[in-house]
Amino acid sequence: MRKVFRPLVVVTVVLLAASGCAYPSATSVQQDPGVSQQADQALAELKTAPGNPGPNGEEPAPASAVELTPQDVEKIKALKAKAGIALHFGGNDWSNAQTAGLKSEFARLGIEVVAVTDAGFSPDKQTSDIETMLAKEPDIIVSIPTDTTATAPAYQKAAAAGVKIVFMDLAAKGMVPGKDYVAIVSADNYRLGEVTANLMAKAIGGKGKIGMIYHGIDFPVNNERRAGAEATFKNYPDIQIVEKKGIVGPDFAGDAQNVASAMLSKYADLKGIWAIWDVPAEGVMAAARATGRLDLAVTAQDLGKIVALGLARNQLMVGVGAQVPFDQGVTEARVAAGALIGKKEPTFVSLGALAVTHDNVLEAWTQVYHQPPPDFLKNAYLP
Template sequence: MRKCNSVMVAFMLVCSLALAGCGTNNGSTSGASNAAAEANGAASNTTATDGASSAEASGPLTINQALPDKEILSKGPDGESAVSAKTLQLTEEELKKIKSGNYTAAISMHYAGNDWSKAQLNGLRDTFAKMNIKIVATTDANFKAETQVANIETILAKKPHILVSIPVDAVSTASVFKKAADEGVKLVFMDNKASGLQAGKDYISVVSADNYGNGVEAAHILAKAIGEEGEVGVIYHDADFFVTKQRTEAFEKTIKDEYPNIKIVDRGGIVGPNDGEKVAAAMLTKHPKMNGMFVVWDVPAEGALAAARSAGRNDLAISTIDLGTNVALDIAKGGMIKGLGAQLPYDQGVAEAILAAYSLLGKEAPAYVAVPSLQVNKENVLASWKTVYHSDAPAAIQDMAK
């Protein structure tokens, strides 16, 4: 993350990085403890014990093979080519070996109070249960690097075989993750790795969405919505974080390469998730002919939607990344948000658990794994919700889609 002179700005950057990878935040930060407790049966910032069920699983264990069969376009944090999560598999024999091993796991989240985090946790918990791996700790750092460091120290005292985590800050948490690796804990990272750690030596793999692919999908959606011509603005994440940079890079390159009659007339950076409305309002004032806007994830896209409404610009087309509740509602009713590229967090959690099992078996694991991108629009929003979250869309979204 970029160095900042202001402590407050640094803190906002940490928070925004976490949100950028995670989709919508349906509650305030102060509600993180309740959200984490609801999702995990644990209080925020404390270590909780989850008992893995003795769920029986027959046959091989794989990622949902009904996911889109697409080339993965993203690169890993060290420039690695991606391997599709759909290629991961435990054979029935391998699964039996894991189930008989009496293994334990822990999960250290940056924040557990949003849809993305809850879906990740559900995927991890369901898959570990199928492996008879007991989850001995689930923690929520509430966006605070120092809290995550303390959480992991507490986790290490429980001596788990596996730790799955997303670093709040790649640099300031690096030493505690290195300590875990040195103690023989099998590390699997979500979205980004701790700084200085090496795949195959210190950690097993990094698992993420195909963020580049989702940026491409967002570009095609917006281009179609404005008839493949006009002026568009880009609201990007003004931080040195490879996940959000890939989204914006993919969107801009796709527009420039494939839609010669669309011009990107302005770019505005956001530091935190609540900056979208301010940046979008300034763009719309400066460019009254602007007919399209890309916003790097769904929460600031909600702000852009509010800015367009305030400006009387109900004709503006918006595309974004991440299928959160509020943007799904707008898509379902045919509003200004025309569609988005969606992450698949439940399946990301499944992939992380399978990769942890690879390490226990001594099975070679790819350094970087990604789940396919998913284009979401008005026609498929309900089906997409079920694909993303492995549950039916909330009643409000279903009603709006009718």
């Protein structure tokens, strides 16, 4: 994905934050008390229910299971180890928070970060990134594959060189946990889909037509989000998914805007659109504004700046299923560092999903990014 926000989206953020324009709320739909109770109960149960298993059927371990004692930290510092971070794409809020968490924990452990790369969702670029990174002789590589098959040889080469590999969210094909790589550290992506579907159902009163915009390539974590959402929508029989459309990028916001515009034109009574993550949701919001559909309900995964702004102003965005990427980065660093000193770490660590609405968006921002909400978000918040 390109790093740069599209101009339309940038203008939208500036205008909303600076001018305080008051669009009608997307939550003006008459809510159904029974549906609201059903959704609230489901969301409450998801907070404490066991996590979903890993890709090889692994029992998910919580982040709290990955601990380093003071003695462990001293051993790790003595190694003067080096680490590389190979992202599938960079520059967005999720990647920035992951990198910040990794760098923070690696610094605490005395591990030097020798490279942070952005593949722009290109498997060829990521393969080249990893091969170039190996020339710097890292002891650790933390990465999320752009394509689990095409990039597998590069990861296998790193493993053969003795590099401790920790994957974000998903592993390369053919690699064996505990042997070729240390662990996968992931959000519970199926649960993210469940969260956003319940939030959508509550917002539209449990009935009406909706569309879904998903990732149009075989990307396992996004497949899980979609599967979790679709399964959950079946719990609300009066919700009809009238159209599903995949987008492949690299301009995910622009592609989603085109798809959403077509859906809104085709279905004048469309009540909501579910988006696979926050950047496509930006395009959905742009389409809704351009067509005057300011009553549309939008849900998405990942708490980026623009969707957070929509939640703060109670405009279009009605809910987000948020990962905790900073915590995920910290956990990835700990897992990798522990492996350097021979600690037996869980091979699959799951960090759950956070339901974010207008009511808790400011608190959620702090939980997700380990930083206070930015001024533009606090100033935009409408009680």
